[in-house]
Amino acid sequence: MRIVVTGGAGFLGSRVIRLLLERQDAGSAPLAFDSVVSFDLAQCPVDDPRVSSVVGDIADPALIAEVITPDTVAVYHLAAVLSGGSEEDFDLAMTVNVDGTRALLEAARTTGAAPRFVFTSSLAVFGGAMPDVVPEELATRPESTYGAFKAIGELLVNEYSRKGFVDGRVLRLPTISVRPGRPNSAASSFASGILREPLNGQPSQVPVPLETRMWLSSPDVAVRNLVHALEVDGDQIGPWRTLNLPGITVTVSQMLESLERVGGQQARALVTEVPDQRINDIVGSWPGDFDVERPLALGFQRDETFDAVVTQYRNEFVG
Template sequence: MKLVVTGGAGFLGARLIGTLLSQERPAGFPEFTSIVSVDLAACPVDDARVQSVTGDIAGKAFIESVITPDVGAVYHLAAVVSGQAEADFDLGMAVNMAGTLTLLEACRKLPQPPRFVFASSLAVFGGKLPDLVPDDIAVMPQSSYGAQKAIGELLVNDFSRKGFVDGRVCRLPTIVVRPGKPNAAASSFASGIIREPLAGVDSVCPVPTGTRLWISSPDTVIANLIQAAVVEASRFGDTRTVNLPGISVTVAEMLDGLERVGGKDARARVTLAEDERIKRIVLSWPGDFDVTRSLSLGFTRDGDFDGVVRAHMRDHGQ
């Protein structure tokens, strides 16, 4: 059987593929002998068990050539990120909404419903929210990206209700610290104010220091994505959507952690310059969740932010 990962050339997809191939998989994880990475570029994981297929996930013929009868599970991670989806509405709709539907329709034609893990986002939330967001609150996105992800959530839930796929929707916290360079995501600064200063590079924070964020380290997000494919479908109850656990920190607390772990010089490399476009998007996202349900399903979270910074420094020899 094959496992398909859309967005397999990206940071999260490549890390998931590498982890699945290098570590023992938990009991209940779908069996597979190869992984197909679907993206606009080749997957960087160098392994004979990985096949890179490049193309547009919104293309019906392309996706149907990928989703063949021997596909047993799909991780749908590909997306146009938040800032880009807001700037280019048509591109966001084509990839984030139409691409998700195209992929689900291809899975619907398989002889057996595949396990289908969909990466959603905190951007589905908005409006007036309580300080601690409950698991069953209605979504009210305040961006095109958030709306597109909310549509994807509803599609995965309905395709699961109909028995077309065995879906699991994971609302990911903001991932900190992402390696590499900044991207067009509105949340990109959350990694940048840690990653760049630790590398000796100046960074700008575009939101007030009191802004509260819901974050998770890359290792924990990968572990939770793997766990999503393990949980028995019946345990999800009325909805296949789950808010993945994170830790709640303000930007000020993040910078304090940077100074404790990385030193005063690192903290001094961060300057504050508010960006109204980014601030408008980020401030619509909730900063703390009641994750009693997701923890009961076996999902985990980081211990504290200092540990998140240390993990990044360990991974990058700092």
């Protein structure tokens, strides 16, 4: 029995794989499995005999059919062209984010096993006029290519679940901060950069107004929630399989205040305001707060404070 993780070589995917293995070793795996297959454009960095890598294109139906087999008990679909990259390359985003998602669902359907299918979506599915706190039933109105294609993916997973082809869970992730490593093509990449770079003694820039509200989750909490998604019975979620995962609301100004408390004035001084209208148009359309009473009741978690998030990054990654 295998679990397939698209994007398994990436930051979140590799952490999901590690936590699945840790939970298995501890006898608390969310479901029974023997192996994990990372499906990505690069080799998975997790060194464990239970993990294998398939390097290739998630929009290749023949390759997907080799990866998603009748003994596949769960699929994590994390791979995607991110927000900035989607806006710049519509065709690539369509191929990966829409065609790839449908190809994975079709492969899962073909097995006849109805595996659990965890699809990571985004705040980018929202746009237009929004209330201060977004309720569960608010309709999507994306204002970016990335958001539009994530909304299509949500509908596909819900429909394949309604038909009994997969047992889906659509998880709208908060913006993840603080990510280690290098900046990526996400429009929200600055939400990590304005903390990560200064804590490592490097300058960074804020491209959006300081009063911009962000809906944030630490990497550790996000990964725990992704693994927990396999534990929640589909009937508990209900016929509509989409959940807004818990986060915390923090303005960019408050993020920088946390940076100063954790890293000192010298770290805060490395951050300057350099407006970028392209980024602001994307990020500014996203909600800053959600009603997450139901996901919390289902056992999903949220961070306590943003100071704790920044402190965790500093303690783990700053030498």
